Amino acid sequence: xxxxxxxxxxxxxxxxxxxxxxxxxxxxxxxxxxxxxxxxxxxxxxxxxxxxxxxxxxxxxxxxxxxxxxxxxxxxxxxxxxxxxxxxxxxxxxxxxxxxxxxxxxxxxxxxxxxxxxxxxxxxxxxxxxxxxxxxxxxxxxxxxxxxxxxxxxxxxxxxxxxxxxxxxxxxxxxxxxxxxxxxxxxxxxxxxxxxxxxxxxxxxxxxxxxxxxxxxxxxxxxxxxxxxxxxxxxxxxxxxxxxxxxxxxxxxxxxxxxxxxxxxxxxxxxxxxxxxxxxxxxxxxxxxxxxxxxxxxxxxxxxxxxxxxxxxxxxxxxxxxxxxxxxxxxxxxxxxxxxxxxxxxxxxxxxxxxxx
Amino acid sequence: xxxxxxxxxxxxxxxxxxxxxxxxxxxxxxxxxxxxxxxxxxxxxxxxxxxxxxxxxxxxxxxxxxxxxxxxxxxxxxxxxxxxxxxxxxxxxxxxxxxxxxxxxxxxxxxxxxxxxxxxxxxxxxxxxxxxxxxxxxxxxxxxxxxxxxxxxxxxxxxxxxxxxxxxxxxxxxxxxxxxxxxxxxxxxxxxxxxxxxxxxxxxxxxxxxxxxxxxxxxxxxxxxxxxxxxxxxxxxxxxxxxxxxxxxxx
Numbered sequence: 001x002x003x004x005x006x007x008x009x010x011x012x013x014x015x016x017x018x019x020x021x022x023x024x025x026x027x028x029x030x031x032x033x034x035x036x037x038x039x040x041x042x043x044x045x046x047x048x049x050x051x052x053x054x055x056x057x058x059x060x061x062x063x064x065x066x067x068x069x070x071x072x073x074x075x076x077x078x079x080x081x082x083x084x085x086x087x088x089x090x091x092x093x094x095x096x097x098x099x100x101x102x103x104x105x106x107x108x109x110x111x112x113x114x115x116x117x118x119x120x121x122x123x124x125x126x127x128x129x130x131x132x133x134x135x136x137x138x139x140x141x142x143x144x145x146x147x148x149x150x151x152x153x154x155x156x157x158x159x160x161x162x163x164x165x166x167x168x169x170x171x172x173x174x175x176x177x178x179x180x181x182x183x184x185x186x187x188x189x190x191x192x193x194x195x196x197x198x199x200x201x202x203x204x205x206x207x208x209x210x211x212x213x214x215x216x217x218x219x220x221x222x223x224x225x226x227x228x229x230x231x232x233x234x235x236x237x238x239x240x241x242x243x244x245x246x247x248x249x250x251x252x253x254x255x256x257x258x259x260x261x262x263x264x265x266x267x268x269x270x271x272x273x274x275x276x277x278x279x280x281x282x283x284x285x286x287x288x289x290x291x292x293x294x295x296x297x298x299x300x301x302x303x304x305x306x307x308x309x310x311x312x313x314x315x316x317x318x319x320x321x322x323x324x325x326x327x328x329x330x331x332x333x334x335x336x337x338x339x340x341x342x343x344x345x346x347x348x349x350x351x352x353x354x355x356x357x
Numbered sequence: 358x359x360x361x362x363x364x365x366x367x368x369x370x371x372x373x374x375x376x377x378x379x380x381x382x383x384x385x386x387x388x389x390x391x392x393x394x395x396x397x398x399x400x401x402x403x404x405x406x407x408x409x410x411x412x413x414x415x416x417x418x419x420x421x422x423x424x425x426x427x428x429x430x431x432x433x434x435x436x437x438x439x440x441x442x443x444x445x446x447x448x449x450x451x452x453x454x455x456x457x458x459x460x461x462x463x464x465x466x467x468x469x470x471x472x473x474x475x476x477x478x479x480x481x482x483x484x485x486x487x488x489x490x491x492x493x494x495x496x497x498x499x500x501x502x503x504x505x506x507x508x509x510x511x512x513x514x515x516x517x518x519x520x521x522x523x524x525x526x527x528x529x530x531x532x533x534x535x536x537x538x539x540x541x542x543x544x545x546x547x548x549x550x551x552x553x554x555x556x557x558x559x560x561x562x563x564x565x566x567x568x569x570x571x572x573x574x575x576x577x578x579x580x581x582x583x584x585x586x587x588x589x590x591x592x593x594x595x596x597x598x599x600x601x602x603x604x605x606x607x608x
Contacts, residue, residue, distance in 0.1 A: 072451065072454055072475045073453060074447060074483060079483060135478060139476075140477050141459055141477075144477055147474050
């Protein structure tokens, strides 16, 4: 029989043996990895809603999940969560597009100041157009708005300068830009603060070249300041909630995800320090027959997230081979101090009881 | 002038009032009112508040005792001094990472250098969730007694830093020695936040607040040393000034 290249390929190269036949939970499309992360490597995260799952699991899995903008220990977890602490490395909330990401980096380092930099809601509270939901009730004063942003940017700069790996989840290609300077908003103005004005805002759908250029800019921006930084790109499997492209949302979703997948794959191929991780394929692959989506066909089930993270840890970490020591923690330690109520009881009630009891 | 019968209900900040009441010149004070006290820090009233299935429930024994006392002394009104020390505790607890907050209702207060800014909304939520359920006891009291309820606010933070460490109990002292005594400005800001939340809740519930004695303030707007009992409580001297305010309120 004549010889040809397919005869020498491993079983992972064939659909029947690696997708159709194995049990769904055994599917592993990751492929060869470019690098491995140790328990001490500082891992930063950014990206769309799906990236929050990655951040949560990294934190729980003993990774050195980098958080440079931590909630103050005074704040109980429910309040800290409401104010967007710990969702990602810094309190930047969801970053849906590559355009948003490179602009955030430039803004944090004082290289880009958008013309439309603050919105005022009907109650007079101030909204950050680039993090419109970060502060429930809005910022109450300009002083607080400015001071918080300065603190936030300092946290981003620290993250850029100290991370060992950035896991960036690409979510969307559709975005809303300022006509004045191209500033990219995470949400269309008017949806959550601000107001939409066709003279000031425009719709734009990033294409492959746009995303590639943004990824290159992000990579070069970070490595200029942190030469040993590595990157893991992944594409969110969560479909668009709505499309302003004029296309059916399903068609628009396929376009978006295709662009992001193509750009991420192409960019990863071109850089030794950039890897592509197939979250998208794991969740949307036909092998699971939709089981990794909730009934709304958008939200990813915990089972799906677990499959993604199991493969991430298996391929991208050396944790199983390393001694079982506590990883250095940059996450918020559990508060072991007495609660406020207990302390009040100690300094007030007990002393008063002694006097009047 | 008819003498008013008051039932005064409070936590540890009741001490200065009760001491001043017992020890003062009764001719000067008692012509306006007579007072009986309910001490919320007594063990049988603990917990004062419980949250069950999202509902706020108040200590039944406490309610019964208050109603019995009101009946016994034929009370005309209630005065409450509920909680009042949390602002200091939060200031001390927060010292492990020195912090600051910008209060929208007091924008003139200076920023504290080399501190971490906590969003106002987040600290506001902390305070409101911490003291709100207890302060709502004022409304519960007016509902079950049909008497007017007047609320006292906790005394200003003391200006002196020394007294904070000198008078701190051991549990607090170890935190103070480890992280330092919170600055007067952050203690003042946390007190202002406590007061702001308390005044908001009082306005919502229709509870009147008895004003604080102005003469107790030092040149920086903090509590004069002579009126401080310890790191957070006032002494009977301030209690006397407070009774004068109460009398003026009812005159």
